[in-house]
Amino acid sequence: MIRRGEPRVSVAVTALLVATLTGCGGAGDKTEEPAAKGKASPSASVDCTDQSLGQAEWLKHCADEAGTGGDGGGQQDQTPRPLGKTVETVGAESPADGGPGGGGLEVTPTTIVYQEEAMGNTPLNGLFAIITVKDKAPNVADAAESAPIEGGGWQWIAPDGQALSEGENEASSITPNGFTGGGTIKAGTWAWRTLAFDITEAQKGGVLIYTDGAAQTYRWQMPKAEQGPELAALKKGMEGEY
Incomplete structure (x- = not known):
């Protein structure tokens, strides 16, 4: 019932207004916005x-x-994960050993030691940070870590912001027995490898960064004290006369 003085609007006019609003991006607009550039x-x-x-x-x-990155890692991942956390990465497109390697690669830094001398080598900056990494190719394709020549590989970012590359200065010859793997990992298998960085005492507890074959980056916060399940085996692997 329409009361005296109220405007009369026909059903047809109301429908026309709704259609007009919908077509112009009003409340009924369901048009999706284009994906953000990049x-x-x-x-x-x-x-x-x-x-x-x-x-x-x-x-x-x-x-x-x-x-x-498996757990939300990748280029946008700026929060370091703890030591022992596994990430799912893309293998190198052109492995250094010339073999195939572009499959999926699970990467897990597991243990870290700090030593003033290792395997007959003395660090230029006073301390070696040595880390064990478990690389696994869980799928049906071989995989390999990305190398610096591809824009990938490993870095240590010290608390003061300095970026150090794996094997820099006197850290290139640290190859503990039992952890000397590397290169292409065959599908369905895994292997150990070690990383070594030549750092100062003040640079302990840095952030470990890995960049994979798809240019995705992954970060781990390294503790300032030695820790990890391979600690005893890693130290034993560095014993002996060299």
């Missing part, structure tokens, strides 16, 4: 749940939806 977006032609999808294709089409 971000990957899922492709309608790619099934991101397909387990046979290659990692390069997954990163291209699906990374923006699911994140990268």
Whole structure:
């Protein structure tokens, strides 16, 4: 019932107004905004749940939806994870040993020791930081760590901000027995390797950074004290006459 003095609006006019508002981006507008420039977006032609999808294709089409790095790591991951945390990375496109290596690679730094001398070598800066890393190729493709020549590899970021590369100065010859793996990891297998950095006493407790074959970065906060399950085995592997 319409009271005296109230405007009369026909059903047809009301419908026309609603349609006009909807077409102009009003309350009924369902148009999706375009993806932000530089971000990957899922492709309608790619099934991101397909387990046979290659990692390069997954990163291209699906990374923006699911994140990268297995646990949310990747280029946007700026919060270091603790020692012992595994990340899922993309292997090197051109491994240093010439073999195949672009498959998925699980990377886990597990143990760290600090030594004033190691395997007959004395650090230029006063201290070696030596870290064990477990590399695993869990899928059906071989995998290898990305190397500095590809823009990848390992760095130690000291508390004062200085960036040190793996094997820099006198750290290139630290190869403990039992942890001397490296190169391409065969599909379904894993291997140990060690990282060594030539640091000062004040640079203990830095951030360990790895950049993989897809230019994704992963960070671990290193403790200032020695720790890890391989501590005894790592020290034993550095004993002897050299």
